Amino acid sequence: EPEVTQTPSHQVTQMGQEVILRCVPISNHLYFYWYRQILGQKVEFLVSFYNNEISEKSEIFDDQFSVERPDGSNFTLKIRSTKLEDSAMYFCASRRQGPLRGYTFGSGTRLTVV
Amino acid sequence: AQSVTQLDSHVSVSEGTPVLLRCNYSSSYSPSLFWYVQHPNKGLQLLLKYTSAATLVKGINGFEAEFKKSETSFHLTKPSAHMSDAAEYFCAGNGGSQGNLIFGKGTKLSVKP
Structure with a gap:
């Protein structure tokens, strides 16, 4: 499947x-997402990407964040200057x-900012 | 869905007894709803999804959920809990036109021997 x-x-x-943070989506997928889960909290949407541009972003996704294909x-998800509060699990999805067909999440990258 | 609410932060059951994890949603349109399971330090695994077809949805590992529009609910059930079901469960709904999902706060399921 x-x-x-x-990765990592x-x-x-x-x-x-x-x-x-790097992600390889499923090859025939067209919509890409990043989500964040701070430890012990719910999963939060960051950004969606379609047709080589950001299609929607949340208020969490400020100027410190950028995405690229x-x-x-x-x-990829880039965080320019990490803060302690950026420590979280970051999930990629595609x-x-x-209508939401084949929505698949990656296993996540745990980012720890010290 | 504009919001997804999981009513219980923690549910504890004995092995072999039924599981009920509750989820309510609010939406001004016909929602798509999902249940995901997350084992410790692991990613999100899709259990099942509702996308306006049959209201009773069967998923993996014996789980199923019923979409009830009149109650704005999408509760997850399993007839008989197994120790391996112990995990965190998240209900999610479509949050926007670009397919971003809105998640509930999660329900931690504990299974006692």
């Missing part, structure tokens, strides 16, 4: 450093065209 692959599984970074297979 096709999977959404996220765990990243530790110092406050103020830039991090890039640099080569047609990878989908889906096919149509």
Whole structure:
């Protein structure tokens, strides 16, 4: 069964450093998402990406965040200058065209900012 | 769905007894609703989804959920709990035109021997 692959599984970074979280969505999927889950809290939507541009973003997704699909297979989330409160599990997801078809989440990247 | 509410933060059952995890939603349109399971330090695994077809949805591992529009509910059930069912369960609904999902706060299911 096709999977959404996220790397690394765990990243530790110092406050103020830039991090890039990587995702390889399922190959025939057209919509891509990033979500965040702070420890012990619910999963929150960050951003959606379609047709090589951001299609929707939440208020969490401020100027510190950016997304990119640099080569047609990878989908990245960059945090420019990490803060302690960015520590969370970050999930990538992708889906096919149509009403929420094939919505698949990756296994997540646990980001720890120290 | 504009909002998704999971009514119980923690549910504890004995092995072999039924499981009921409650989820209510609010939506001004016909919602799509999902149940995901998350085992410790793992990702989100889809259990089942409702997308305006049959109101009783069967999922993996013996779970099922019933969409009840009159009650704005999508409760998750399983006839007989197994120890391996112990995990966090999230209800989610479609939150916007681009397919972003809105999640409930989660219900932690404990299964006692």
